C-alpha cells in the first residue's frame with residue numbers, strides 16, 4: 001500500500017515535470033557515466049532466468065525513454081573522453097549486453113540500429129561457436145516446470161552435492177507459483193561448485209527438459225552465433241569478451257584465468273578483424289589479481305555488475321553498471337512505468353537489483 005502511494009506521487013511528479021526537472025538538475029551536478037547492463041530481450045518464446053530478462057515491449061519503452069532523456073555514448077567515445085581527460089556529457093549513458101544472447105540480436109538490436117544508438121556486446125566465445133544455452137537458464141527452466149515425476153538420468157544425482165540434492169527435490173515438490181525465490185537461491189549455491197560439475201549438471205537437466213518439457217514450455221534461450229555477432233559489429237556495435245567458457249574467474253587457477261582472457265580476445269579479434277579492447281567479468285565475480293590479469297592481457301576497459309554510476313575518475317577496469325530487467329522498469333502490477341524507471345535510474349546505488357549472470 002505504501003509503495004502504491006509512493007508510485008502514484010512519482011507519477012504525478014513525472015507528469016507535471018517535477019521529477020524530470022529534478023533529474024536534469026541532479027545529472028547536471030553529477031556529470032557521471034551510467035552504464036546499463038542488459039542480457040535477454042524476451043518475446044516470450046524462450047525460457048530462462050527472469051532476473052536477466054526484459055520483455056520486448058518494456059525494452060522498446062525504455063529505449064524511447066533513453067533516447068528522450070539521455071546522451072548515449074559508445075565505447076570508443078568513453079575511451080576518447082578518458083584519454084583526453086574530458087568530463088562526461090550531461091546524462092551520459094552506455095548500453096551493454098552480456099552473454100550475447102540470440103534474443104539480444106533478434107529483439108534488442110533492431111531497436112538500437114534503427115535509431116543509430118551505439119551499444120556494446122560481450123560474447124562468450126565457446127557459446128558463440130555452439131550457439132549454446134547457459135547453465136543458469138537450463139537450471140531455471142527445469143526447476144520452474146519439472147516435477148518429481150519428470151524423468152532424469154540417475155547419474156545426475158551422483159554429481160549433485162548431497163545438500164543441493166535435498167533442496168533440488170524440495171523445489172520440485174513445491175507448487176509452481178511458489179518456486180521463484182528458491183530457484184534463485186539454488187542457482188546462487190550452484191555457482192560455488194566447480195565449472196566441470198556445473199556443465200555435467202546442465203547437460204543432464206537439458207536432456208530431461210528437451211525430452212519432457214520443451215515442446216510445451218518452449219526452448220531455452222541461447223547464445224547468438226558468429227554471423228549475428230559480425231552483423232552487429234557491421235552495424236556499429238562494439239564487441240567485447242566475456243571469456244571462453246563463462247567461468248567465475250576468482251575460483252580457477254591463474255593459468256586458466258589467463259587462458260580465458262587471452263584466448264577469447266584472440267578468437268574474437270581473428271573473427272571480427274578489429275582489436276578487442278573491452279571485457280565483462282562473468283557474473284561480476286573478480287578480485288584484484290583478476291583485474292591485474294585483465295590489464296596484462298591487453299584490455300583497456302572492464303565492466304563489473306557492481307551497481308552504480310561512474311565519475312570522471314573511474315577505474316576503467318572496474319566500471320559499475322545497472323542491471324536492467326522487467327522488475328527494474330515495472331511497477332508492482334508488472335506494468336512499465338516511465339516515472340519509476342527514471343526514479344530508479346536517478347537513485348541507482350547499492351546492490352538492490354544485482355545481476356546473476
Ligand SMILES: [Zn+2]
Pocket residue numbers: 098099242246281282283357
Ligand atoms: Zn555473463
